[in-house]
Amino acid sequence: MPPIAKKYGRVPLPFIETNHVRPLSIWTALLNRNYVRPELRAITYAVGDEMNRKYPGTVINYMDANFPFRDGFPLLPHISHNDGRKLDVAFHYIDKATGKRSNGNPSPIGYGGSEPPRKGEPDRPSRCTSNWQYSYMYGWMPLSDRLAFDQARTQDMINAFIKQKGIKTLYLEPHLKKRLHLTSKKIRLHACYSVRHDDHVHVQL
Template identity: 40%
Template sequence: MHFFRLFFRCFIFVVLTILTQIGGMAYLLSLFATRVMGMSRFSARILVFLLFYAAATFLANMAAPAFGRVPLSCFAGEGDKMMVRSALYCALNRNYVTPRMRDLVAALSEDMDEKFPGTTTVVLDGNFPFIDGFPLLPHLSHADGRKLDIAFYYKDADGYFVDGVTRSPIGYFAFEQPRAGDEQPCEGRKDIITTRWNFDWLQPFFPSYRIEEQRTGFALQWLSTVGAKQFGLEKIFVEPHLRNALAASGETIRFQGCRAARHDDHIHIQVR
């Protein structure tokens, strides 16, 4: 085999594994299958890979609970109070959490909708289906099913709540910028090894939504009280300037440190 072809295949395997965990294995199996069947057309090989990938994703849905993780559904129905931001999260197998986390976010969503009728709670990256210690990049800690990111609740430029919508189409990287006098523990740092990205160039592309303070503040308070007492929540990450602005308090609300990702575009939670 040509060296470049081998290199290319290794590269694809690594990228698929990093992005989807099981995609790399599905790719290897599809290479094997197309070779056995003597299929050489590019389009046929892509199709075989997609079939293998879909089958692997389906099997992961079935098998993961035996290993302690359950998928959050991307098929939100009429009455559902919780949704995964994009079907992409499920297509990439990034929607797995422990049963305890699933119960917590279901209860949060119900209580949010009861307090603010017509509110859908939007969740983002969870964890991969298998293997403790296998991180869901770029989130190093999302490696055991006990972590989940929750989107902020937003209002439009006129101040009206927008349901099931986030500023960023994937829910990440649309940062709430701190103001001059705000608490900013990382101000002035120039870390080279860091995942605290600012993406300043990206910010103008997002719509001019703002955080809906009532709902987001209530959710933080719920997490640090009911979540901690009844569902074993042990950590909430959100930037200090937002914690202050939303008047959220509780010993579970922490700062993630300056080398970890910014948390003024989403809320990160962890259960026992």
């Protein structure tokens, strides 16, 4: 696939941990859902290095990116992952039993392990109930109960992507934007015909 990807200006994200970046699920790479523009790979490596310096041992777990094919080739079920400019990145978590930072994820694929709104926070999922796909992975995905959302590391990771000049847009649920005290205009509101973004952050060039 790399020769085909090169023709369309895309490079693979790593199969195994490289520059503190790895696939959350190896199937993402095996199914060729891990291709991005060279600039986005470089940015992801830079964020991985920054996070590992601040939190030794931390890695960036990437999720779906794009196929290695021409622009417009869909990466189902995603709407916009079709040009090498988009990447989903998993949140960070803490091991409840030890209180230590973990590189694991409650979900085997990253999706479905949502961090839902708390009382007093914006509740967009409840406003998008007429769109079946918005929360279709929430509630049925088998999840581990040994991990808790790591607010500090997730906040720092998102801010690290925000400060990268090449990153133009991030999608994150409004309740997490508020909880993590994120104010950047790069964080935008996605439509209800998308899927909820409280189990990952979407970054794009």
